[in-house]
Amino acid sequence: MYLDYAAFSPVDPRVVAVMRPFLEGGVGNPGAQHSLGLEARASLDGARAKVARLFGGAPAGVIFTSSATEANNLAIRGLAARADGRHVVTSAIEHVSVLNCCRDLEKQGFRVTYVGVDADGCVDPGTVARALADDTALVSITAASGEIGTLEPVREVGRLARERGVPFHVDAVGAAGRVPLAVDDAHVDLLTLSSNDLYGPPGAGALWVRPGTRLVPLILGGGQESGYRSGTENLPAIVGMGVAADLARAEGAAEVARLRALRDRLLAGLLDRLPQARATGARGAGRLPHHASLVVPGVKAEAVLLELDLRGVAASSGSACSAATGEPSHVLRAIGVSREASEGALCFTLGRWTGPGDIDFVLDAVPAVVERLRRLAPR
């Protein structure tokens, strides 16, 4: 039972099938002049168009990277390096790649406003508006929290940023392909995507940049990706990402409805069977459709996850960072979850191969594990 899709998604076999010839030969370097190189160039541009179509952006704005983390770095550090302003607005619940880029800017003398969130983990656009200053160089807000699933009001924030002429970056990992997101409608200037979150191969990501937005590249070399990301393109992964984006666009709506029904049953069932537990993040339509997260008092997540693993269930606590350090996650702190309660944070993310049987199994397994652990270590 695999319910940790947010951490890693199996690559769709249809994606693998398209990638295979790009790994096995008969394809050149997209920069080469021979016919194989020209074919490779066409495939690269095809992938660019497919990825751009997912969110309605100009294909020329797609810069392929090695990961969403690299894309977030390029967006924030690349933009700040050319900006006149010395102030950045972001939120307290961003991915660590965004937060650490912002802390790096602080070290360089930038001021960073980390706007807080409400108890559901939702950013208030009014708070963002009040944080905007004359020298604000960038606003960066995630489209959805990967840890508690809450969707953020990117459209409203984008409108406010546009009114003030401030570039707006959205980390759309998790949201892309799952919730409607169009860069023109939401006034997005920079958008981060992950290949693997779309069931594409790991090792690819993309930053879309609105034409006219000024950036400095982080990686210098042969000038690939219009000079913004040098290094020979990872063509097999990029082609895979393109196919994955196409599949997400074609199948997204039906799949989202299917996952939302499964997720609703999972979350409601868990809360019903674990009366002391409470859901984290927004409810219903306000959260990612494949995402269920909760805190269970009286148990430690690591113990629950270990027991679940023994029963064949792969889930997570929601935060790889806090799992490594044992610290309460910055997201749970931001929504006011106590240190003690945050120790029992669980996160289940569903995906393309999750079926009703998986949900039934987890609905039996989790309460049994929690009850067993509480018996072993009563508080």
Place this chain on the structure above:
Amino acid sequence: MPVMADRKIDCVGLFCPVPILRVRDALRHMQPGQVLEMVSDDPAAPADMQSWAARSGHELVASDRHGPVFRFVVRKSR
């Protein structure tokens, strides 16, 4: 009187969670009562270190700042 560190680690340039992980690993190889000094220029380090010390039970003996660099002195408790 300033506390003399038994071991020093340099985490300048690194960001959360790496400084905390380095501190944890360093303490693992030290004896209770011994003192570790860690320097970091991560703006989040003071909050992270305080929170980590409260949770882990190790004593944050001192913390100060020299320009952009924070210095933390931790005594291993057990």
